[in-house]
Amino acid sequence: MTDSPAVAPVQPSAVVRAGRFITRNVLYVYTAFAILYLMLPVAVMALFSVNDPPGKSNVAWHGFSLDAWLNPFGVPGLLQVVETSVAVAFISTIVATALGTLIALALVRYNFRGSAATNTLIFLPMATPEIVLGASLLTLFVAIGQPPFFPTNFLTILIAHIMFNISYVVVTVRARLYGFDRHLEEAAMDLGANELTTFWKVTFPIILPGIMAAALLAFSLSIDDYVITSFTAGRTSTFPIFIWGSARIGVPVQVNVIGTAFFLIAVGFVAVTTVLQGRANRPPRPARRTDTAAQPAADRAFAPAPEA
Amino acid sequence: MGVRRWIVRLTPYLLLAPGMLWLFVFYVYPSVQMFISSFWSGTLETGFTFSFDNWTTYSDALERYQPQFLRSLVYGGAATIVCFLIAYPLAYTIAFRGGRYKNLLLFLVIAPFFTSFLLRTQSWKIILGDDGILFGPLKDLGFLPPEFRVLATPAAVVAGIAYNFLPFMTLPIYVSLEKIDVRLVEAAKDLYAGPWRPGGTIAGAVLGGLVGAVLGGALSYPILPLAVAGAILGLVIGTFLISESFLRVVLPLSLPGVFAGSLLTFIPAMGDFVNAELLGGSPQTRMIGNVIQSRFLDNNDYPTAAALSFILMAAILAMVAIYARILGTEELTSAR
Numbered sequence: 117m118t119d120s121p122a123v124a125p126v127q128p129s130a131v132v133r134a135g136r137f138i139t140r141n142v143l144y145v146y147t148a149f150a151i152l153y154l155m156l157p158v159a160v161m162a163l164f165s166v167n168d169p170p171g172k173s174n175v176a177w178h179g180f181s182l183d184a185w186l187n188p189f190g191v192p193g194l195l196q197v198v199e200t201s202v203a204v205a206f207i208s209t210i211v212a213t214a215l216g217t218l219i220a221l222a223l224v225r226y227n228f229r230g231s232a233a234t235n236t237l238i239f240l241p242m243a244t245p246e247i248v249l250g251a252s253l254l255t256l257f258v259a260i261g262q263p264p265f266f267p268t269n270f271l272t273i274l275i276a277h278i279m280f281n282i283s284y285v286v287v288t289v290r291a292r293l294y295g296f297d298r299h300l301e302e303a304a305m306d307l308g309a310n311e312l313t314t315f316w317k318v319t320f321p322i323i324l325p326g327i328m329a330a331a332l333l334a335f336s337l338s339i340d341d342y343v344i345t346s347f348t349a350g351r352t353s354t355f356p357i358f359i360w361g362s363a364r365i366g367v368p369v370q371v372n373v374i375g376t377a378f379f380l381i382a383v384g385f386v387a388v389t390t391v392l393q394g395r396a397n398r399p400p401r402p403a404r405r406t407d408t409a410a411q412p413a414a415d416r417a418f419a420p421a422p423e424a
Numbered sequence: 425m426g427v428r429r430w431i432v433r434l435t436p437y438l439l440l441a442p443g444m445l446w447l448f449v450f451y452v453y454p455s456v457q458m459f460i461s462s463f464w465s466g467t468l469e470t471g472f473t474f475s476f477d478n479w480t481t482y483s484d485a486l487e488r489y490q491p492q493f494l495r496s497l498v499y500g501g502a503a504t505i506v507c508f509l510i511a512y513p514l515a516y517t518i519a520f521r522g523g524r525y526k527n528l529l530l531f532l533v534i535a536p537f538f539t540s541f542l543l544r545t546q547s548w549k550i551i552l553g554d555d556g557i558l559f560g561p562l563k564d565l566g567f568l569p570p571e572f573r574v575l576a577t578p579a580a581v582v583a584g585i586a587y588n589f590l591p592f593m594t595l596p597i598y599v600s601l602e603k604i605d606v607r608l609v610e611a612a613k614d615l616y617a618g619p620w621r622p623g624g625t626i627a628g629a630v631l632g633g634l635v636g637a638v639l640g641g642a643l644s645y646p647i648l649p650l651a652v653a654g655a656i657l658g659l660v661i662g663t664f665l666i667s668e669s670f671l672r673v674v675l676p677l678s679l680p681g682v683f684a685g686s687l688l689t690f691i692p693a694m695g696d697f698v699n700a701e702l703l704g705g706s707p708q709t710r711m712i713g714n715v716i717q718s719r720f721l722d723n724n725d726y727p728t729a730a731a732l733s734f735i736l737m738a739a740i741l742a743m744v745a746i747y748a749r750i751l752g753t754e755e756l757t758s759a760r
Contacts, residue, residue, distance in 0.1 A: 135619065135664040142665065147517040150510060151532050154590065157547035158536055160557075164550065175550050177557065215443035226436035234440060241451050243687070243744050244737060245695025247713045251720055251733040252454035255461040258468075258726060279450040282443050340541050342698065347720065359542040363702060367546055375543040382538035386531070 158379060165372035172366035184369035188377070191368045194358065198374060200270065201355040205339040208277035213331045215278070216285025217323075223286070224293040241283045249280060250347030257348070268350030276348040277341065281334040288333055292326025325393065336382065455737070462731035468724045481731045489715050489732060496712040496736075499578065500694035502642035503585035504593075505635065507689045508682065510586070511593040515681075516674075519601035530598070534591050541588060545702045548584055549575065552703070576706045579643045584699035589692055593685040600681025604674060612669035620668045628662015629655045687747055691740055712736060 128136075164174055168181030189195040219238065223231060241249065253276050257268055300322070304314040342356035349357055359371055462481060464472035486493075518529045536544060551558050552574045562568045574580045636654020640647040697713030704710070712732060719729035 138664045143513060143517045143521055146513055147529070150514045151529070153510075153587075154533060154536050156551065157544040157587070158539055160547040160550055161539065161543050164547075175553060175556070215446060218439040219443040222436040222439035226439075228433075228436040231436075234444065237444065237447055237452070240741075241447065243691055243740065245691055245713070245740065247695045247697065247716055248458075248733045248737045249451070251716060251729060252458040253450065254720060255458045255726060255730050256450075256454040258472075259457050259461060275450055279446060282447060286443075336537060340537075340539075342542055346717070356540060356542055359540060359546070363542070363546060367543075372543065375540050379535075379539040383535065386538075390527075 162376045165376045184373045188373045191370045197353045197355050197358040205335050208338045209334045212278045212281035212334050216282045217289050220286045220289035238283050238286050246343040250344035254347040269352050272348040276344050277338045285330040288330035289326045292323050458730045464727045481727050485728050485731045492712045492715050496694045498642045502582045503693045504686050504690045506586040507593040515594050515597040580703040581700050581709050584703040585693045589689045592688040596685040597681040600678045604677045608673050609669050612673045617668035620666050624662035624666040628658035632658015
């Protein structure tokens with residue numbers, strides 16, 4: 117901006133002006149395109165949920181129809197697989213969030229022998245390709261009890277989902293714990309609270325957003341998992357397995373309806389929690405900028421999660 | 425007092441125990457079992473017997489599926505490069521120019537995650553279809569030859585992988601950029617860091633040409649035109665967009681994010697088989713993941729499949745170890 121000195125005002129050359137124009141605008145235009153690119157498949161999915169294809173194949177546009185939305189489970193078996201997926205996601209989220217939060221507390225709060233090894237063991241499942249996680253679990257189930265073998269079913273899906281969710285929960289909750297002001301706990305103790313009271317009245321409410329973010333992440337990972345589930349499901353079917361199975365013969369419109377509905381529910385849920393958190397964290401005016409208030413709610417809800 | 429001290433010392437282990445037990449039983453032990461299973465012989469009906477003589481499974485598998493291994497490496501690498509090229513400017517804009525829309529933009533980056541990965545890939549199949557909603561009109565208008573296709577080519581598979589793992593690259597880069605103190609950039613400018621010319625022009629052209637050539641080679645497209653296009657694009661970017669303060673301050677400080685992001689993209693990309701199946705589907709785009717899945721689930725050939733998985737895992741862990749050595753594990757495994 118100080119290219120033209122005050123002594124001899126020179127018109128900046130065409131190259132310099134072009135350069136300034138580009139640097140000023142190109143990043144915004146680029147970002148708009150990148151976001152468009154990211155959202156395009158979601159938009160296409162939603163668009164094809166109101167398609168009216170004559171046959172089974174839903175890959176070309178045939179005309180607008182709300183039939184599938186009015187009868188979302190009109191395909192045999194679809195209701196059941198959605199129920200299975202939601203049940204697996206719920207149970208695995210609860211178990212993995214509990215186990216992972218305990219691990220995160222231990223890792224951040226205590227210095228103990230083996231913490232480096234624990235960190236590595238937490239990291240490894242995230243560094244292992246999903247296909248290897250699924251395959252190794254399958255070999256385990258095959259190896260237990262020759263020839264009838266360990267039956268793969270709902271339970272084995274659940275085992276696998278809890279396993280891969282633990283690491284993500286630990287990483288997410290741990291990120292929240294690192295920014296924790298220990299003085300708050302010391303203050304509670306000074307005021308006569310014992311360890312347990314301090315935990316439930318001070319620590320837990322502060323790390324709760326981190327735990328919620330972790331649970332949200334675990335739920336979305338679980339409900340969307342195809343690769344690991346395909347190895348551990350046996351004859352049990354989940355929503356992703358249903359999609360995969362129907363991909364060859366043609367995905368029914370109803371599948372797009374369910375996918376779009378999941379998307380809208382998730383977005384709505386996040387929007388509501390963000391607004392509520394923003395309201396809860398807004399400091400009374402006039403107020404000192406505290407650590408919690410300075411960081412916008414959505415930042416905490418999302419930024420830590422997938423940086424795994 | 426003694427009991428109390430013991431409780432305090434034991435607390436971390438008690439907190440760890442349930443989760444760690446789960447990981448031991450359902451992650452560590454299955455990995456060991458997979459190694460054992462790769463030395464099995466027999467069938468599902470007769471049961472399996474273990475013998476170290478079955479090490480030939482490894483040499484056979486490596487020999488037979490060498491092309492698929494190589495393809496996974498090439499596609500995974502190409503997808504990681506594409507992800508980086510898309511993600512860096514995106515993360516940069518959100519971190520430095522996002523302003524009040526920062527959180528909204530971040531949300532939009534991860535929003536596609538809220539719907540099924542398979543359905544998104546299926547959507548790309550609709551978009552990229554030979555006469556689909558993108559190429560159909562272009563072909564009708566005569567902009568593209570009728571035989572033009574993207575589906576069932578390596579480009580479709582790499583594009584699908586890059587799309588699906590883009591947030592894994594964007595978020596770590598964003599986090600490391602976000603941490604940079606803007607005053608450092610201001611200081612650099614005060615110390616006369618200006619536009620980076622002509623160095624940026626030359627470096628941009630060379631790098632752009634190289635990336636174009638590598639991607640062309642990986643996707644089996646004509647290398648020369650892609651290299652030239654890459655060089656021109658790189659030249660423009662290097663001339664106008666890369667400043668000295670970016671090169672000397674921002675870029676070096678964001679490298680941890682770039683490394684973490686590449687790892688998070690490359691690992692799942694190498695093991696992926698969904699994109700190769702849905703968007704590729706031809707034998708020329710089969711990756712090692714497709715082989716492992718069909719060996720396990722269609723052929724019940726557990727020994728070969730276990731050997732292939734073990735090789736894949738060992739290769740990836742070796743790469744992770746090298747990365748961790750370069751960066752320090754804490755930087756890599758912690759979410760700070």
